[in-house]
Every structure is written in structure tokens, then in C-alpha cells.
Amino acid sequence: MIQRKNIFLIDGLGALLSAALLGIVLPLFHVGIPTTTLYLLALIAFVFSLYSLRCHFVKSQRNLWLKLIMTANLLYCALTLFLVVYHWSTMTYIGAIYFLGEISIIVILVWIESRVL
Template identity: 45%
Template sequence: MARNVLAQIDSFLAEPKRIFLIDGLGAFLTAFFLVAILTPFSASFGMPVNVLYILSAIAGLLMLYSLGCYFLPIRNWRSNVAAISLANLLYCLLTASLIVYYYSSLTILGALYFTLEISTIMILVYYERQLLSQRTGQ
């Protein structure tokens, strides 16, 4: 089953620009969850509202960049994949730093949410890096 899922992912990513669609939709979901779910229930998660808004704004910018790369013609997809991969890594580093900084006020639900978010983004970064390393000739 796992091989089948990996084969489907590899097949989908055969077109390099599709990584931007996945990244953009993921960034949209992140921004949406931060604003629509975590912000109104910030006490249940323990992260301050202003921090949630900052994270959602960053996710929104990453979404615009990724979807722009997907829908607009780009000459060098490799540099754009490298840029969004680095931006995703920096977002994860920022989020991890915020987990540490606000650890005393974070709830278990908040720690779980942000840990799952980082894990999901890091899986995407893995595929972005794989894409860059497999297609060096293009």
C-alpha cells in the first residue's frame, strides 16, 4: 500500500510545476487554519493571537508565491523550487522557535497542531529537494 502511494506521488510530481500547486494549497490550508480555527480558539492552543496572525500572513505570502509559480509561466522552475523549499524550511524553523518560546503557555493541542504542521511541511520539503536532485539535467 505504501509503495502504491509513493508511486502515485512520484507520478504526480513527474511534472515539476505541480509541486507549486501542492505547496500553494498547503500554504492556503495553513493560513486558513491559523485564522479560522486557531485564532478564535487561541486559548485552547496557547499561542498568542498576534503570533497566529503573523504566521498566517507568512503562509499567505508563501501561498501567493507558490500559486504564482504554478499558474504563471516561469523560465527556471528549479530556482523557484529551491526558493520555496528554503522558505518552507525557514517557516518551520520560525514555528519551532515559537513552540520553544511559548512552551509554557502552549497546550497539548497547540503543541500537537504545530508539530504536525512542521512535520507535514518537512515532508513537502523532502519532495521538493528530491525533485531538485533528480532533475539536475533540466
């Protein structure tokens, strides 16, 4: 099981990876979602990474900070799912696999985070 002290680090590094993929890699390919939307999702993921990495070094009120990022992650998943459904007619297989995979990983992470609380 993931150690409590590392949960924010894992969340932050995962969000940073998402930001890089969404903002740098995916715009190079046609995945079915407009590039400007990919950049918006990348910006959100980057902000989440800054938040989680900061929380990794803060020792007070960790349960509150964890609940906030869990909620934010689930809202991000809802937004991403909405965008996938909205752009489904233009979505490529690679795009669908990426976004459904990202949503799945985030939901699993939120479940793990809920076990850490």
C-alpha cells in the same frame, strides 16, 4: 510520486490551508500562542501560498523558484519551532499537536520538493 508540474500547486494549496487554519480557526481556541502571533504566521503562510500558486503558472526558472520556496518553508519551520519552544509553558496539547504536525508536513514536503529538483 508527485508530478513535477504539480509541486507548486500542492505547496501553494497547503500554504493556503495553513493560512486559513492559523488566521481563522486557531484564534478561536486557546492553543498557547498569542493571537497576534497566529495572525503573523497566517500572513507568512498566505504570502507563501501566493508565491507558490504564481510559480505554478510560470514555466521559466522553475528550479530557482522551487529552491527559494524550499528555503522559505524551512525558515518558516524554524520560526514556528522557535515560537513553540518560546511559548511551551502555555502551549496546549492541541497547539503542540497542530504545530509539530505542521512542521512535520512541511519538512516532508521540502524533502519531496528536493527529489523533484
